[in-house]
Amino acid sequence: MKMNIKVENLKNVQSHNNSKGIFLFESYMELQQGFPCDKLNNILSCLSESKEFTGKKGDLYTLTNIEDGSIQKTILVGLGEKAKCKVDNVRNNTSKLIKEVIKQKIKTLDLHVKSMDCCCNYEKVKAITESIIMTTYNFDKYKSDKKEVLLEEVRIIFHEDQDLAKLNEAVEEGRLLAEGNLISRELVNEPANILTPEALSKKVQQLGLDHGFQVEVYNKEEIKNFGMESFLSVGKGSSNEPKLIVMRYMGDTNNKENILGLVGKGLTFDAGGYCLKTAGSMWTMKSDMGGAGAVIGAMSTIARKGLKKNIVAVVAACENLISGDAYRPGDIINTMNGKTIEIINTDAEGRLTLVDAVTYIIRKENVTKVVDIATLTGAVGGAIGSAATGVVTNDDEFYSLLEEASLHCDERVWRFPTFDEYKEKIKTGNADLVNSTGPVGAGAITAGLFIGEFVEDKPWLHLDIAATAFTSQTPNREYFSKGATGVGSRLLYEIAKRY
Missing domain, CATH: 3.40.630.10 (Zn peptidases)
Structure with missing residues (x-):
């Protein structure tokens, strides 16, 4: 089944009832300033004080909340220092995220991102799409016990207004490359x-x-x-x-x-x-x-x-x-x-x-x-x-x-x-x-x-x-x-x- 991947602007997004809010970011301080949920910002302040999550490159941290009677998981992904972040950091750490999403049997993923200096948003979206599709591959056609991937839909959500038509072209190019x-x-x-x-x-x-x-x-x-x-x-x-x-x-x-x-x-x-x-x-x-x-x-x-x-x-x-x-x-x-x-x-x-x-x-x-x-x-x-x-x-x-x-x-x-x-x-x-x-x-x-x-x-x-x-x-x-x-x-x- 072809995975549905698309780009949206935050102001146009209505939450999925079963989506798992994900935030991909380049430094902890920028995360604190831009996360779309005040409640999570408060949680992040606590995490900062306890140093349980600092945004170090490759770090993953999962928060589990009950929202409107359903379980919602938010996985925080660290990209490290902004000055040292490169486009392949985005590919590699998106892949770490997708592996965790597969492990937790998540079907619908909201991937929150912000603009970065390391690459233009077109290249970033292309890289994210490549990583999502390449990570889900597993050569198991000759195995009786196959690894199940439940992920069906990914929304790449920008907090700043973007040219959605152009960025969805990046999704398609990334898909073809992957x-x-x-x-x-x-x-x-x-x-x-x-x-x-x-x-x-x-x-x-x-x-x-x-x-x-x-x-x-x-x-x-x-x-x-x-x-x-x-x-x-x-x-x-x-x-x-x-x-x-x-x-x-x-x-x-x-x-x-x-x-x-x-x-x-x-x-x-x-x-x-x-x-x-x-x-x-x-x-x-x-x-x-x-x-x-x-x-x-x-x-x-x-x-x-x-x-x-x-x-x-x-x-x-x-x-x-x-x-x-x-x-x-x-x-x-x-x-x-x-x-x-x-x-x-x-x-x-x-x-x-x-x-x-x-x-x-x-x-x-x-x-x-x-x-x-x-x-x-x-x-x-x-x-x-x-x-x-x-x-x-x-x-x-x-x-x-x-x-x-x-x-x-x-x-x-x-x-x-x-x-x-x-x-x-x-x-x-x-x-x-x-x-x-x-x-x-x-x-x-x-x-x-x-x-x-x-x-x-x-x-x-x-x-x-x-x-x-x-x-x-x-x-x-x-x-x-x-x-x-x-x-x-x-x-x-x-x-x-x-x-």
Whole structure:
């Protein structure tokens, strides 16, 4: 059931009989000055004296009252000091609130907010909406005992007069971004025995029909005719046929030559091939299609929002398994681009699928700029942990656009250096390139630069989300859950919006 979320001005609000009054604020003193109920202001004065609730970031405090014969709960949420409050504080602490609301089985929520200096009200409402929807997600479709969410309606109530039409547009944009994120999460969380390359292609075709973008799927023989030997080599060990999935959204018919290209890594399962992964790390390898999930979620959001942009996205979907047909260390293979690659490590497979997908999107779809996004290297986590996505790029202006986009969705990015010394490391074998430089360090950089050898001077961004797309631990954002985070879907939308 679609949750009803809307924005209202306080003077126009009539209380729900069963609503739970919520106040989201940036400092305790401002709360005292602006709460819409004198009785609660008196309670807050007592709380202030006892220091039971001070408005510290992340604090929750629940008040239970009897109003007109019914129970009403007011949950106070602290955002911390006003000067230090940022828009993602709003997302994270809204998420803490929603978790408490779910726990208390609340159906109707009045969320009282005030204007903040940290962001415009449009961005704040968008962030609140994203957080509400993303927080309610739980991957439990295969469980008998499912987690029940009773929350049906949220009113975001401003105390100052606001342009309600504009802010309700923010609700809808936030909803589309959150639902795109959940598309990505749901795809990545699916087990590999369910989501094969063919099953993925069918899901994308349905999403295209539902959301308004064109989908074309190429089979193994057609992929071979494109000359995509590198991509096909990775999938040779699996009995499940690879699929090349192409998504097209042409929203700017007056500027048909300007096309943004998105390429997502689509390994629906990666056992590592003959360079076999350990059992401890292999169970999460259904997540090796995190890049594919990101571009699919982004395309759904872009099309539903109706952006006046031209976007083409490509996913080279396959499985990296072992059989008598699987590729081996020491093999030399060709690419659609014509460059040859010596296979040093069959577990460095993602870049082999990506380079053919990048060549395809440049030569066949005529894109102007390219963004590839992939769960590519363990090295990126060793370098910068899970707090940010690592980036390799050949274009300062394009990277500036990425940084601006990241600020709006708080999916952080960090740019790696691309010194010539790194580039030399991928050109040391018996072919034009080697697919792995071994344990010599800078693995996230050299992997990105390997893909960069195929971008044909197009402005290009490489996003390594290996450390941010999936977590078996406590997520570093309140609105994410264990498993897939959907990182990249909102970021790619924000890039496309500004492109």
